[in-house]
Amino acid sequence: MSFVQLMAWLEGSALGHVMRDNGVWFYGIINLTHILGVATLFGSVVILDLRLLGLWSDAPLAAISRPTTRMATAGFGIAAVSGAGLLATKATEYVGNPFLYIKIPAIGLALLNVFLVHRSSAWRAHKNRDLTYAERRRLAAMGGTSLFFWLTSIGAGRMIGYW
């Protein structure tokens, strides 16, 4: 299945119909939901990543990581579902939009980074003990990577409508 076919399938899907058949305000409300999801996701991610990069080092990492990862997960879920709806409305119109082709891989790489953080020994250790310098360095690098890919996906996502 090519990308064009995938977009045609998405546009014709039940989600696409729901997006188009529910009145003139529906798209705007889903757009608002998407922004709230992104704000929750990035608002949480930026706190955690800056902490991993060394800010607020007097606050225990475990105390920051627990609420931020939970809120980021919730925000991502909201943003992903509403975002699929926004795209499905007229999915084929976005074929060839370069910002979409930046955004989707950037989200993929950000999620890959989440996976790598969570399976790292440093991340698993931080809930039970103080981290060594090398472990903090490793987490800081992944925190910076996280910021880069989330900012890229948000930046590209915002620009989709301006193409």
Added chain:
Amino acid sequence: MRLNTIVLTAAISIASTIPAFAHHGWGGNVDEVTAMTGMVTEGVKLAGPHGTMKIMTSDGKVWEITLAPPPRTASAGLKQDTIPVGAMVTVHGQRNRDPNRYEMKTIQVEYAGRHYNVYPEFADKVR
């Protein structure tokens, strides 16, 4: 060059490219307001960020007619069932800056003697 200067220069150069983008705002469209008459090939759709329809002009070109956001288009009286496919309409608006893109950001749609001003604040630009 200091880092601040580099960042500032980058920010200004990124910001200055934004008016070139279409869809949001009028930056991607020419300033001149023109009119064209054609046959509706795809009726008004009030879904997504903007209302849309498609018309075919006498030279066989199919134009994408970008209307106001769905709530504004509807409140101008232009609903999804107002104009049937196959009807002749005249649209007044600003075409895409890219001459190879047959897209017009529309101020007024004229159909069966009625004028639907989807952007009433720009209606005085329509001659």
